[in-house]
Amino acid sequence: MLYKKEKAVNELILKHLRCVDDCLKLALNTVREYLSGNLEEAKSLALKVDRCETETDEILREIMSKLYSGAYLPSLRSDILHLVQHLDSLANAAEACCDFFLDQRPDIPEEMRPSFLSVTEKSISSCAPLREAVGLFFEDDDIKTIREKAREVGIKESDVDKEEWDITRDIFKTNLDYGHKMHLRLCLESIVEISDRAEDTSDQLQLIIIKGGL
DSSP: OHHHHHHHHHHHHHHHHHHHHHHHHHHHHHHHHHHTTOHHHHHHHHHHHHHHHHHHHHHHHHHHHHHHTTOSOHHHHHHHHHHHHHHHHHHHHHHHHHHHHHHHOOOOOGGGHHHHHHHHHHHHHTHHHHHHHHHHHTTTOOHHHHHHHHHHHHHHHHHHHHHHHHHHHHHHHSSSOHHHHHHHHHHHHHHHHHHHHHHHHHHHHHHHHHHTTO
């Protein structure tokens, strides 16, 4: 019975993982369309991000219900739940990023748009090795590979930090008024929040591995 409950939770987590990944891909396309000046397409994609994020929340609630019903040993339940909540926060961050662009309509100078697109791509791409690591973990795959993928998230997040620093420097070197500069800075923060949360999720996964003596 315990095995069946764990298997059901694992399947839901993998479903949640796929949904989070869909949300991130949609968010990237939303930002890409916004930066290209295609506002109507960006709005349409942002609505899809919202719906996708709602679906991740619904799956999270299913997972919580299964865990409360007795899946996994008590010592692991809270760690598993925290991991999935961290994963869910990626979808939340993707939605918040899209909302920032479509609600606040940041005026990004033409010459800075390639940099904003690049940092968005890198921030979201930091989630790719995380997706692999979590997927392998719940499929009982090689722990060595999982650890390598988890470490890769941290490396990618550091690259995003470097690019964030470069763009921030470029923003404040411009002749834009201070309010405009701060708005661009806030926009940048909404983008890199995704990679920050990816690193947090990776840390949580590694904590579970350590606690399990794997």
